[in-house]
Amino acid sequence: MRPSDLLHSRPEGLYCPTGDFYIDPVRPVDRALITHGHSDHARPGHAKVLATRQTLDIMAIRCGPDFAGTTQAMPLGEKIRLGDVTVSFHPAGHVLGSAQISVERNGMRIVASGDYKRARDPTCTAFEVVPCDVFISEATFALPVFHHPDASQEIGKLLKSTRQFPERAHLVGAYALGKAQRVMRLLRDQGYDKPIYIHGALTRLSEYYQSQGVDLGDLRPATVEDGDKADFADAIIVAPSATFADRWARRFPDPLAAFASGWMRIRQRAKQGGVELPLVVSDHSDWDELTATITETGAGEVWVTHGREEALVRWCELNGIAARPLHLVGYEDEGD
Amino acid sequence: MNRFAELLDRLVLTPSRNGKLKLITDHFRAVEDPDRGLALAAITGELDIASVKPAMLRQLVSERMDPILFGYSYDYVGDLAETVSLVWPEAPESRPNHDITLAEVVQKLQSASRSDGPAVLARLLDQAETSARFAIIKLVTGGLRIGVSARLAKQALADLGSVDVAEIEELWHGLTPPYTSLFAWLEGKATKPEKAARALFRPVMLSNPVGDGDLEKLAPTDYAAEWKWDGIRVQAVSEGGIRRLYSRTGDDVSGAFPDVVAAMEFDAALDGELLVGSPREATGTFSDLQQRLNRKTVSAKMQDRYPAFVRCYDLLQLDGEDLRELPFTTRRARVEAFIATLDPDRFDLSPLVAFDSWDQLEAMRREPPHPIIEGVMLKRLDSPYLAGRPKGPWFKWKRDPHIVDTVLMYAQRGHGKRSSFYSDYTFGVWSGAEGAEELVPVGKAYFGFTDEELKQIDKFVRDNTVERFGPVRSVRADRANGLVLEVAFEGLNRSTRHKSGVAMRFPRISRLRWDKPPAEADRIETLQALLD
Ligand SMILES: [Zn+2]
Ligand SMILES: [Zn+2]
Numbered sequence: 001m002r003p004s005d006l007l008h009s010r011p012e013g014l015y016c017p018t019g020d021f022y023i024d025p026v027r028p029v030d031r032a033l034i035t036h037g038h039s040d041h042a043r044p045g046h047a048k049v050l051a052t053r054q055t056l057d058i059m060a061i062r063c064g065p066d067f068a069g070t071t072q073a074m075p076l077g078e079k080i081r082l083g084d085v086t087v088s089f090h091p092a093g094h095v096l097g098s099a100q101i102s103v104e105r106n107g108m109r110i111v112a113s114g115d116y117k118r119a120r121d122p123t124c125t126a127f128e129v130v131p132c133d134v135f136i137s138e139a140t141f142a143l144p145v146f147h148h149p150d151a152s153q154e155i156g157k158l159l160k161s162t163r164q165f166p167e168r169a170h171l172v173g174a175y176a177l178g179k180a181q182r183v184m185r186l187l188r189d190q191g192y193d194k195p196i197y198i199h200g201a202l203t204r205l206s207e208y209y210q211s212q213g214v215d216l217g218d219l220r221p222a223t224v225e226d227g228d229k230a231d232f233a234d235a236i237i238v239a240p241s242a243t244f245a246d247r248w249a250r251r252f253p254d255p256l257a258a259f260a261s262g263w264m265r266i267r268q269r270a271k272q273g274g275v276e277l278p279l280v281v282s283d284h285s286d287w288d289e290l291t292a293t294i295t296e297t298g299a300g301e302v303w304v305t306h307g308r309e310e311a312l313v314r315w316c317e318l319n320g321i322a323a324r325p326l327h328l329v330g331y332e333d334e335g336d
Numbered sequence: 337m338n339r340f341a342e343l344l345d346r347l348v349l350t351p352s353r354n355g356k357l358k359l360i361t362d363h364f365r366a367v368e369d370p371d372r373g374l375a376l377a378a379i380t381g382e383l384d385i386a387s388v389k390p391a392m393l394r395q396l397v398s399e400r401m402d403p404i405l406f407g408y409s410y411d412y413v414g415d416l417a418e419t420v421s422l423v424w425p426e427a428p429e430s431r432p433n434h435d436i437t438l439a440e441v442v443q444k445l446q447s448a449s450r451s452d453g454p455a456v457l458a459r460l461l462d463q464a465e466t467s468a469r470f471a472i473i474k475l476v477t478g479g480l481r482i483g484v485s486a487r488l489a490k491q492a493l494a495d496l497g498s499v500d501v502a503e504i505e506e507l508w509h510g511l512t513p514p515y516t517s518l519f520a521w522l523e524g525k526a527t528k529p530e531k532a533a534r535a536l537f538r539p540v541m542l543s544n545p546v547g548d549g550d551l552e553k554l555a556p557t558d559y560a561a562e563w564k565w566d567g568i569r570v571q572a573v574s575e576g577g578i579r580r581l582y583s584r585t586g587d588d589v590s591g592a593f594p595d596v597v598a599a600m601e602f603d604a605a606l607d608g609e610l611l612v613g614s615p616r617e618a619t620g621t622f623s624d625l626q627q628r629l630n631r632k633t634v635s636a637k638m639q640d641r642y643p644a645f646v647r648c649y650d651l652l653q654l655d656g657e658d659l660r661e662l663p664f665t666t667r668r669a670r671v672e673a674f675i676a677t678l679d680p681d682r683f684d685l686s687p688l689v690a691f692d693s694w695d696q697l698e699a700m701r702r703e704p705p706h707p708i709i710e711g712v713m714l715k716r717l718d719s720p721y722l723a724g725r726p727k728g729p730w731f732k733w734k735r736d737p738h739i740v741d742t743v744l745m746y747a748q749r750g751h752g753k754r755s756s757f758y759s760d761y762t763f764g765v766w767s768g769a770e771g772a773e774e775l776v777p778v779g780k781a782y783f784g785f786t787d788e789e790l791k792q793i794d795k796f797v798r799d800n801t802v803e804r805f806g807p808v809r810s811v812r813a814d815r816a817n818g819l820v821l822e823v824a825f826e827g828l829n830r831s832t833r834h835k836s837g838v839a840m841r842f843p844r845i846s847r848l849r850w851d852k853p854p855a856e857a858d859r860i861e862t863l864q865a866l867l868d
Binding site: 143144145146147149157164165265266267268270271275276277278288308310311314315318 | 342345346348349350351355358359362401402404405406408409412413414415418419422423426466
């Protein structure tokens with residue numbers, strides 16, 4: 001049996017013929033296994049969905065309670081038979097509920113890791129190395145230029161700026177699922193105990209994180225109409241960065257735009273986006289994490305998906321590991 | 337080094353002037369000597385470090401990583417210094433147990449010989465963290481490009497010590513990095529540094545451009561007018577036997593103009609325009625003047641062929657008396673009397689232009705009596721000589737820029753955020769006999785258009801490519817087909833490097849003439865006429 005008999009790409013997504021299921025399909029299918037709740041991985045409309053409890057909850061929050069025909073929660077580490085294959089979910093360290101999916105048959109194991117990171121994150125379970133024959137890796141930040149520094153050091157920059165410019169509202173752009181909550185938790189870890197103001201788009205997800213034991217402290221809506229501008233001086237406001245250009249952002253006094261993202265490593269990206277305070281905080285692996293993880297899994301073959309596939313494929317070649325890009329459509333560069 | 341790197345990173349992205357000032361003063365407060373003074377020197381361009389060429393950087397990085405991975409990285413980032421700083425392999429074992437200081441970096445770079453420079457740089461990059469690596473590379477490749485002028489840095493110093501910026505400007509040229517005595521004074525720990533040397537630079541007075549509607553509010557009787565000469569603003573200071581010729585920014589340019597310096601037989605500070613030629617017969621063009629610029633030394637032949645002189649318009653000090661507080665009319669009378677005593681081959685007077693109304697002056701401005709006049713200056717009769725650019729007392733009313741219609745010939749891909757666009761344009765005008773016209777390139781421009789226009793030109797380039805050479809495309813450009821670009825420029829120099837024989841100063845695209853057939857673009861003779 002070749003690995004491609006066990007899993008291969010189809011227009012709908014990554015498909016397992018013997019188990020008759022897709023992983024993170026981009027179109028509605030009969031049976032979908034979902035790695036995590038980001039919208040390009042977790043889409044509504046499938047007949048049956050298998051995912052971690054937290055990913056299912058997040059999908060319900062984002063897509064409504066009827067996002068799938070039936071759902072089945074998969075506890076981490078537990079094995080399940082689907083047709084002839086054994087499937088298990090393992091923590092990916094990306095966002096709350098995120099998992100890698102291991103697919104195994106006749107002693108051959110492929111791990112579809114979804115999105116993952118190795119850096120410490122107080123808001124989700126840490127990544128676990130699953131030894132395998134084929135490792136499917138994301139490549140969002142797969143260039144040697146990407147090094148994510150210690151996230152707490154970046155949050156330190158934000159706090160320093162609030163002390164330097166107390167008359168300005170600090171507007172922190174962050175992806176609504178995962179990044180926003182991580183930024184808030186890191187602020188609390190550094191002793192920031194004032195209320196944090198959040199955009200309406202973050203409310204339900206943040207409440208959900210809090211219900212899952214991630215303490216984010218005092219969160220308040222930043223969406224009160226006709227609020228007094230001065231109320232937000234000296235405040236930290238967290239919002240999806242797309243909202244910065246909206247009328248919404250005008251209510252704040254002389255806002256200082258910060259953006260928490262791995263892309264902020266590149267100065268031109270920050271400049272182009274009008275970001276005054278780039279915070280290099282990412283929920284994806286940087287170059288060193290990607291290459292170290294590939295080595296640790298012991299995989300003899302690597303399939304590379306969404307991002308800068310060519311560089312990671314090149315690294316594998318240089319290190320004697322068979323590798324090829326897996327051309328899956330429908331995934332975007334995530335905002336983190 | 338990390339603190340300095342963080343300062344640079346924040347300055348680049350902070351648009352507001354006040355924000356930048358706050359960041360710089362906070363840095364001066366938080367950082368000790370000599371690091372803060374070296375940071376100041378780096379920002380003001382006073383740090384003397386032997387430069388490293390981009391090719392050397394590439395060489396260093398190619399010894400350390402796969403060239404294909406480097407290629408992918410450089411393509412993505414678009415800036416060599418930044419790419420190298422990001423991909424440089426981490427070497428935690430070579431990190432010292434403290435954050436290396438800016439002083440250590442500067443000391444190591446300054447004491448490196450030419451041959452071990454690259455190795456010293458590599459060792460520093462091993463020892464530094466990512467942002468610090470970028471800052472180090474910026475220091476050695478020259479040009480921090482952080483959008484902070486020396487003037488702004490001096491304002492930050494003034495803010496730090498709650499003093500007037502003119503006080504800083506006046507001291508500045510007697511001080512050297514790391515400016516310990518300056519900081520001590522600003523922090524109230526020591527007295528004001530003495531003016532260390534004589535013949536110091538005095539901060540110059542600058543003018544504002546005449547804006548729409550400005551003149552209606554001003555009475556012509558309150559102002560004197562002078563021609564604005566297209567030379568180099570200089571300050572000739574001679575005090576106690578020390579002679580210095582300063583540029584407008586206070587750089588000492590005495591070395592390039594020994595002929596002028598030799599004639600500075602006085603004890604005074606004069607403000608004027610440096611020109612070449614003979615003051616009594618013919619004033620040379622800007623391209624003549626260029627022959628004398630940017631030289632550390634100058635041959636006798638050069639001095640003979642392009643003699644330099646100063647056309648004076650103000651007198652700041654005379655025989656120990658500071659005249660700057662006096663009104664313009666008084667200073668003018670003093671300078672007129674004073675110039676009469678000087679060597680007429682080296683010093684003359686910028687004449688006043690008599691006028692009764694703005695309309696009359698406007699007519700003279702449009703038809704100046706000499707090609708090297710670029711407009712008129714208006715000076716308020718009762719104004720003292722004030723450092724900086726105060727609004728009101730001095731105005732410059734420039735001649736309109738030159739405009740020609742040219743045809744787009746080549747387009748080159750830009751860098752950074754423009755790397756996906758053809759954004760650098762070479763344009764030409766027609767030459768040759770009727771019926772056998774050819775385009776001859778006359779210049780290159782990469783700004784003056786909007787983002788929307790950039791997209792339109794980019795599309796035109798892609799749709800009309802005739803040939804490609806690397807990042808450059810030649811586009812269809814003949815009598816009937818092509819894109820006419822209206823180009824504005826400030827002046828023309830003779831050039832032996834360009835086939836056309838002319839080089840434009842400060843060219844920029846002023847309009848896209850989609851409506852105009854290329855055959856109607858200008859001819860080279862139009863430009864040649866501007867040379868004489
Ligand atoms: Zn994701
Ligand atoms: Zn993803």
